[in-house]
Amino acid sequence: MQQQATYLYPKTMLRMAVGCMFFIAGICFASWASRIASIQQTLGLTDAALGAVLFTLPVGLMLSLPFAGWVISKTGSRNLLIIAVTFYGIALVGLGSARQIWQLITCLLCFGFASNNVNIAVNTQAVSAERLYGKPIMASFHGLWSLAGFAGAGIGTFMIGKNIIPQHHFIMILIVMIAGVVYCSRYLNNDKSGASEGPVFVMPDRSLIKLGIIAFCSLMCEGAMFDWSVIYFKKVISAEGAWIGAGYTAFMLTMASGRFIADWFAHRFGLKRILQVSGSLTALGLIIAVACPYLYTAIGGFLLVGFGVSSVVPMVYSAAGRSKTMSPGVALAAVSTIGFIGFLVGPPVIGFIAGVTGSLRYSFMLIAAMGVSVVVVSTKAKLS
Template structure:
């Protein structure tokens, strides 16, 4: 029964974790207007979140290793909620920027610690369950976006909105903490995982390959998040009331695909699931380029959502089951490589779009789908990733 309570606890925490960033995103227009900055200046403000994330990428694994993933999940999730409140509190721009740096930094550490917990829980089950956990993260984002829309329509200030959401999240985080999986205190002299060495440590080829798969998927994720609406507006020439449906279709399919992926992994295995994901990504983006009408592109974006849905959760899961490095260190490595794609992808897409076209950029990223399918054949599946 304890493993089921741990799964329920981690699932609920994933829900609230996904809602934090969505709560902030839903109030961006309100906060931007309050500070009176133009679009160009606001783009640089948002960059501070990325700076915070990049700062903690090299050290997140060591911090979690020191605290333990159970304690780290609680500490940094609570801090994340407090920083969300801070975003709505400051009225001076440099204070907001500092808060956003910390927001990005804590978001990254929370991401790695909660995914380490997810892997610990998944090891108690036969087959993969991490896809459903990431699906719950997506549902949390949907719910928080809806709540944000309600708060906006009711003219609730961001600070009040964030206090309401964070208060509930903090309550459940503290309540569920005792059900998280504790660290194994028993020394494992015969453990296949080598004891961590101080200093720089080269990853094995399999972890590097997982990081590369995450990189390709996160380039596509970042592109869809930042450029799908632009594609709908300027390429498909969608009427204004339909512009947002491309992104909505993509996100709905991505959330659904994460739940479906647990079944496909059990039925077909990780390599075939990655193969299918890459093919869907290629077909979806390719179709949006070849048939750029409004409704065909919405359907194409749904296929893209299915394609990218399972790649990152599966890379995290496989990294956590590796035998050459502790889970939190492996996750840090894969996350670091993947986030390079997430952060660099959208501006590179913009550069290509400016010097060629947005269709060309989408066509190039479509090839990443083929790369995922091809490279999936070279991933080594650790024997305990499918055992109880």
């Protein structure tokens, strides 16, 4: 294939570089998620107001679609990834520096814009690496993203414990991100992976739409857990001190570990079965956390949710990359875009429901419903 002919370094260097970029992207988003409660308190936002502000993220995503498609079609995913990751880190520092609501909204718009560009570019690089290896490795990349989220949660907990303000915390993360980009940029695939002469955005066919819906439901759960798990433990569970981040840490731990075994599990039991089990675990975990709002039961529920969402997205992205009706890059961009909308829409929707009902417990039942939806759609879809 073209990737094998044009890539100048050992394929292990490409895998290392792409994995590093996944890790960088994960720790950036996790750093923001770990300090949402701090920023909410600093700006004096209610749950409903926070939900409204968080809705800026999907707006930034939608604005990024023409840009991402145009850059990949002209220069490939490597250049887009380098630019987007750098901008992602700068936007993160902006979030920590916001002192007015309008400043937070502006930075969230930029953060969402950069986040989707990173998502599309890094997954396109991952598809290129997977073709070069000739075997499924997508889940391991997403495992690194989740591992970074776990590390970011731990760092965030440490920063909170030491009373380090988000601005200083995020500046440290930006320095790490820039160092990673500088080192790994030379090893990324520069074959214009995903580039084409066709339109910037192509509507996916029915099979890809179903994959996108599955990704949407799972990523909606994932996004809600990122943004609201700390607040749930603080306000519903009434956790104290470092235990406020226990649910988020538990979720990230099982999500990361689950993704490192996802390729083996899918090979043995099939894509449909792994999606059915994943959706069921997600729903069950949230039901436990909502029905039994106590520290240890909630931690156990969040552990199940982490296992539930761990396999869905990498398996769906890998299946999209094997599409026979569209090129891998275009198919992946379409499916990941549908899914990522769920990732960014979920948190503000949770906030709105919490504001209307006056309880985060009721809003978290929406996440359980999304887990059930994964089971229903994957059961009806034709999946190999």
